[in-house]
Amino acid sequence: MLSRLDNFSRSRPGRLVALLNRWAHREWHWIVAIAWLIICAVYLQRFGSAMHYMALGDTDDNMRYLQVRDWLNGQSWWDLTQHRMNPPQGANIHWSRLVDLPIAGLMLFFRFFVSDVRADQLALGVAPLLPLLPLMLSLAFLARRLASGGHAWFIAMLLPLGAEMGLSMFMPMRVDHHGWQLTLTSVALAGLVDRKWVRGGVVAGVASAASVAIGMEMLVYLAGAGALVALRWIFKDGAERRMRPYALSLGGTTAIGYAAFASNANRLPMCDALSPVWTSILTLAAGVLFALTLLPVRGWPQRFAAAAVGGAIVLGFAWISWPQCLTGAYQLSPELQNKWLIYIREAKPIYVQAHTTWVPVMAIPAAGMLCALAGCWAVRRDIERLWAWGTVALMIAFSIGLCFWQIRAGPAAQLLAIAPLACALWAFIVWLFAGPGIWRRLVAIPGLALLGSAASAYPLYPKAVGYWRTTVANWIDDEEEEEEESREASRRLTATSAALPPRRVATASSTQRKGSATTSASVSAASNAAQSKPKPSPAGSASGRCRSQPALAALDELPPATIFTMVDLGPRLIAITHHRAIAGPYHRNEKAILDVHHAMDGAPENFRAIAAAHGATYLLVCPGFPEGTIYQQRSPKGFYARMMRDETFPFLSPVKLNFPTVLPFQLYRITPMDAGKGASQAGK
Missing domain, CATH: 3.40.50 (Rossmann fold)
Structure with a gap:
């Protein structure tokens, strides 16, 4: 095998492959951009009818469109009240204007060429695809950081196509802010594992603060990212080179986000948006992190003690200054929770969902978590790579845990798990085609099948369930019915055997078997007829x-x-x-x-x-x-x-x-x- 590979590498096709390999490693970001353009073209063509009919399926997408349209029609930048809802007071919307900017820019751009209505349709189709590019770039970057070479990044940039729950946030007409928040979380994770500490700290800090300026949904992930930065500083000498730029960019971007994007309503101490509450907490946390890097502490015990004191200061400030936010960001009354919130499916935990929902949702996160743990074991002697793998593993575990609180954490869990899953897929591909030893090829085949099934759970699992229900389950039911009929026949024959001559017993047994087969066929036919009976149309149509x-x-x-x-x-x-x-x-x-x-x-x-x-x-x-x-x-x-x-x-x-x-x-x-x-x- 090695000699054949060596001969191929010296041939003209081999040299061409090597040239393409070097070019792909050098220009990987342009390859990602080209792939993104192709994906955009495919989805824009697929959603052409939805764009024409303004098919904004989610309530938040409709409200976001109204928010942008009203602003372009003259409503104040600082006024996010929806005045045509609950008149005359209007509806208080807690979002920010940050996500409105690309949508409004696209609307104004397309109006140079088409009518206002058509411009709005095009903008609503294109805008959700914009954050997909930085998402693909960050996932490819993560895969390149975790892998020791190869092209796992190519798999990572394409795997979002299998994460249907996460990908749905980037589809045309999905103009709500969730796509941007998922992208910024992935970008922040890429900054945490960047080998260039200053650049990584700035990227992680800016991405975290920008996500909070958009909305509070990803705050728990970003708090986890900050904790990982501090943890790295505690146990790694010189890690202040990442934590210091992270603290400065986090605090500065948070202040800018509040000054530029907080609405009039969010100038009050609100718990559900970037208001004085979270602006003060985040800027104080950033200041504490920066101050820690200036302390003359040596060794992890001293740094741990200093970090504990800093954390206590931040928590104490939040407790004393904003106690109303400790009970929950949304401040809902019990009546509103019982009449409204408990019926929102995405606010329910994963374990109350049907298996047709939770299995496809959790397939990629579960596979990614196992791959991340395997990666940690494989690089356990390389501390720098172990830190990168461990950081990704902890974020995946955190996101999976949040799914047991609310299933809306599923998209983040899927996307964060992509990089280690891509690395494992690439490793199995290498083992299959160039692995030294037959045992690696034997492991690679089932490994690729299992991980590929996890990455394709959305199309595969419904087919598997359908096959089970229509074939395997029916076969099991038929077998059980035949066994029960056979046992019943045996009981009847035993009861009558003393009174019957041997020849009659044999005849009765033969007749009973025929009857059993006839009954089984009748039951099977009735079962098939019941299954082929047309079902009523769902009320949701x-x-x-x-x-x-x-x-x-x-x-x-x-x-x-x-x-x-x-x-x-x-x-x-x-x-x-x-x-x-x-x-x-x-x-x-x-x-x-x-x-x-x-x-x-x-x-x-x-x-x-x-x-x-x-x-x-x-x-x-x-x-x-x-x-x-x-x-x-x-x-x-x-x-x-x-x-x-x-x-x-x-x-x-x-x-x-x-x-x-x-x-x-x-x-x-x-x-x-x-x-x-x-x-x-x-x-x-």
């Missing part, structure tokens, strides 16, 4: 049509009005039409959310009073809408459940709209009621 642009655009033939509808339909309604809504799924607007729930759960008179208090003149309901099923199950005698049973109420009049087909939703005009009287009754 109507839900998707209610959100569609053509259906909602029909509402614009009515003059602008306040439409009472479900919480999760509010952002989409105001994004597509010129109407106003009562509430959206944004926790700072607790009263509006609870008003909708109280109206749907309560008596019809209570609904009318709440609608009057909000100035609503129309009611829009969507049969089969997921939120509506909650009202029906929770309050079967409530207003919404009664409407779904086709009960009529004198204060509701059906409204007909000009639409070529049957509209998926039902629209009613609400008979006016005195607003003061409505507010009085709604408060009872």
Whole structure:
């Protein structure tokens, strides 16, 4: 084998391969950029119809689009209130303007060439793909840092295509901020393991602070990154070369983020955004980290003691200054948690999800964690590489642990696990084609199969489950039925054998076997018939049509009005039409959310009073809408459940709209009621 490889390397094709290998190592970042452009072209073509119909599927995507559009139409940079939701007060949105910048820039750029509507469609398609490039670059960088050579980075840049939950945050029309936060977390991890300590510290600090300026969702990961920087300083002489630039960039970028992007509402001490609360905590933490690097301490015990004192100072400041934030960032009342939050699927832990959800989600993180542990063992004698592998392993373990709190940690767990998984895949490929010894090839084949299955869990697992249900499970059931029938036949023959002559026994046994086979065939046929029976269409199909642009655009033939509808339909309604809504799924607007729930759960008179208090003149309901099923199950005698049973109420009049087909939703005009009287009754 070695002689054949040596002969190949001396041949003309071998020299060409060596030349390409050197070029790929030198220009790897350009290869990543080219791959990103190809991926963008494929997804933009695939999502062309969604872009045309403004198919913003998530409530946050619709609200982000509104936020950018309102700013371009003249709303203040510092005003993030959505004035067409919960009028006249408006809805308090806790986001920042940082993610609005690329979306707005693309809108303005495309308006030079196409209409404003088409420019918005193109911008909403392109904007989510922008953070995919730095994500691919950071994952490739991590793989290059962990591996001792080779091209694991090439696998790492492509593996996000298999991390469906993580990749979904970068798809066209997914303009919410989660894609940027996932990218910045990956960039921060790349900075932690960078061999160039100053550059790595700056990158990690800037990425961490920028992520916090966008939102607080990734704060726990970034706190873990800061702890790893401090831990490295404790046990490694000279590690202040990374911690000092990290502290300066973290504190400086946090201050800039607050000054430039915090809204008027976030100038107050809020716990769920970059406000005076987290600005003061993070800048103090950065100052403590910087001060630690200036102390004349030697040896890890002294550094550990100094770090413990510094950590106590930061925690003590947070405890004394902002005690209200210690109970939770979102500050939700028990009623809002019980009526609203507990029904949000992404806020539930992984262990309450169906296996069809958690197995594909956890396949890549679990495989990546095992690969990271194996990598730590393989490089255990190289302290620098062990630190890099250990850092990645700890971040993966941390993200997997967070999945047992909320499944929304799944995308980060998938993406952080990619680099060690790519390194293991590349190692197995090398073993398979150039490994010294047959045993390595024998190990490489099942290793590639297992890791490849983990990386392809999203398409493979449903097929495996379907095969099990349609083939293996049926075969097992048939075997069990035949065994049971055989045992029953044996019991009958034993009971009658004393009274029957031997020839009759044999005949009865033969007849029984025929009967058993006939019965088994009948059961199998009935089972197959039951399985082939068509299933009813899922109720969610109507839900998707209610959100569609053509259906909602029909509402614009009515003059602008306040439409009472479900919480999760509010952002989409105001994004597509010129109407106003009562509430959206944004926790700072607790009263509006609870008003909708109280109206749907309560008596019809209570609904009318709440609608009057909000100035609503129309009611829009969507049969089969997921939120509506909650009202029906929770309050079967409530207003919404009664409407779904086709009960009529004198204060509701059906409204007909000009639409070529049957509209998926039902629209009613609400008979006016005195607003003061409505507010009085709604408060009872």
